[in-house]
Amino acid sequence: MQSDVTKKVLRSQKGKVSKRKKEADQALLSGAEILIRSLEDEGVETIFGYPGGQALPIYDALYDSKINHILCRHEQGAAHAADGYARATGKPGVCLATSGPGATNLVTGIATAFMDSVPMVAITGQVPLSLLGRDSFQEADITGITLPITKHSYLVRDTSELAQTVKEAIYIATTGRPGPVLIDVPRDVSSGQAEYRRADKMNLPGYRPVLDADPAQVEEAARAIMKSERPVIYAGGGVVISGAHEELLQLAELLMAPVCNTLTGLGGFPGNHPLSLGMLGMHGTKYANYAVSECDLLIAVGARFDDRVTGDVETFAPEARIIHIDIDPAEIGKNVRVDIPVVGDVKRVLRQLLKSLQPRLNEAWRDKIMAWKKEYPLNYCEKGCLKPQAIIREICRQTEGKARITTEVGQHQMWTAQYYTFTRPRSFITSGGLGTMGFGLPAAIGVQVGCPDELVFDIAGDGSIQMNIQELCTAVNYDLPVNVAILNNGYLGMVRQWQELFYNRRYSQSELLNPDFVKLAEAYGAEGIRVTRPSELAPAIEQAINSSKPVMLDFIVDREENVLPMVPPGGTLNKMLG
Amino acid sequence: MLICLPVLAASFCPGLKSNRPLDRYHKLEGFTGFNNENMCEADIPGKAWAGAGPGVRCLELRFLRHNLRGGVMMKHTLSVLVENNPGVLARVAGLFSRRGFNIDSLAVGRTENPRVSRMTIVVEGDDFTLEQVNKQLHKLVDVIKISDLTKDAYVDRELVMIKVFAEPSSRAEIMQLVDIFRARIVDVGPKTLTIEVTGNSGKIDAFELSLRPFGIKELVRTGKIAMLRGYKNSIKGNNHKEEDVS
Structure with missing residues (x-):
């Protein structure tokens, strides 16, 4: 038995030791703590992720952090959720996964963000440096795998580099043309110790995004605009990303020039504006495609002349001089010849440009476009069973075009682009470049996290929704009242449409046997509503909007409805089917 | 490295x-085969194609x-x-x-x-x-x-090492070629000579071609390295003419 004195001494020694340890702790932090602290200091509020072996130190540091972590049910879901969050808020989306399979599951999400220029930081655990390259358990060369689909990537080799790396990664992801940046953190780097010093300056001699355009180019563009008789503005996702929607509206109204949007550009110009022509390209409106085909000046703003927009590049806008405004010099002249390139941030360039322009109006051109709009509106046969287009129109009517809409990929995505009237930027969130099925539901979760007070709809197909349906549990878990509207036709609709049109109706592997989505929703703890008749449509959507739970709407629609009009792949824009 | x-x-x-x-x-144009003259001159661009700018560029433009x-x-x-x-x-x-x-x-x-x-x-x-x-x-x-x-005007170089079969009877001839091309013998084996030569790709190709009849056992060639000529910086100060002096 110890005497009281000994006990006292022991206690005081213990106290000393812990105090000293505490002092040392204040000076030295673990790599994981530095990582999380740096993210906090950069203003990151939410991380979407999924833990695992090599990410454990990071998750341990996250336990004490004020950062809100959303546990998705699949790493791909985490990446898409971070993507949706970033697209809705404009802030960088952060996702976190472990090494090996965790990291490779992020790949589709990273590629999706890369193609649509979304600011994202993906953090992956990695096996310790000493085990790198030895085919260790759950080892994958994720920096190598993601090399072509990231704007930049880091494999951190020293704990003391973490703070600087995080700062640079967020800076690169969010500036210039945004894009995903990957940080691979070996376990010994995250569990090693270093002093935390907030990084203050960047060391990136090779990274200098051009923001202000060359005034001479802007002047030349202005001269071309003032000379043009039949101008058309072709506005892409760059308008939304750079927040140039107001400048775009001013430009269009000043010139009385019609505006057509790309898929990702929808919402960058109010869809209910008389000058709006909706979407152009493969499934664009006829009047948008006619306008592009007959214009004498095409002003491309933050768009990249994707093949789904141009069709055959040789016959694209054949009579037009082309002004191309983009922040990425590599986009200029990549797909089509450009007459007047203007490299710079779209918002700044438009401001510069507006200063040298005077109001203009070519009545004949305006009347021609109005006539096209009247003569060739988007339409479908409303008779008979439930039509997918009618569902989108009804959702648009009830939400007054103000909901945040995400989609998967396929027919439903095109119908949403055609029949939902987007009136504000960042309200349409869809995988445009990569065309990722399974994007919509996790993205909707990210959107709802970023915009908790807004109404979020994921418009889905019965095929796409099953690619990431597990994320319904995430929505239930975090009380995120997202609404999922499944346009259920029992087919991979777009595949079936192409098989009908180009493969002689040989429906190879495109018919689907589906689960009972209502029961499935209920099993996840969400609400499920099935709609089979047009009369049930409006009340069902109302019920979903008013519900505080995630709702899955299973719309049983016309099975063989096609997306029209359609420019066959590689075809000429003004020669459309339907 | x-x-x-x-x-x-x-x-x-x-x-x-x-x-x-x-x-x-x-x-x-006007190519008549390799001879000692154009092989060596190729390395001295100013002389080979006088007035037409640096020789390498000229070679490639044609x-x-x-x-x-x-x-x-x-x-x-x-x-x-x-x-x-x-x-x-x-x-x-x-x-x-x-x-x-x-x-x-x-x-x-x-x-x-x-x-x-x-x-x-x-x-x-x-x-x-x-x-x-x-x-x-x-x-x-x-x-x-x-x-x-x-x-612009630039100088470029490659380095090649060639191990060539060299029977006693052919050694003298090879060494003569080495001399002409301003190459160097860096290793001598019982039946081979290892030769290093630097120059632009034209010279190196020509050297390789001329050694081929003896039998090339092994050849290793670096990629091209290049540098702008210096006159751009010195043109203001003095008018001295820059020449490739390799």
């Missing part, structure tokens, strides 16, 4: 490159081909400054293969600043391709600066 990828480079452009590298010289777009295919020598970070070579090489650009050769080494490396990339393409190569390279965060040396 040099990391060179001529083999890798060749695999990027199957069908475009002739298996016989010397074929192309036969397409040159060798024109057309691609499917109708653009003129031309060889360009790009000098690319990169941050000396791990993986930077993979980023650059990956970019070329991914975007379908043809690399003829790639040489990497540190510069006077240990944090910065210089890549000398020889790429063949028309103006459109070159513009894209340039812009896409610029997008890499690790790339600091790119200059297309082909637009």
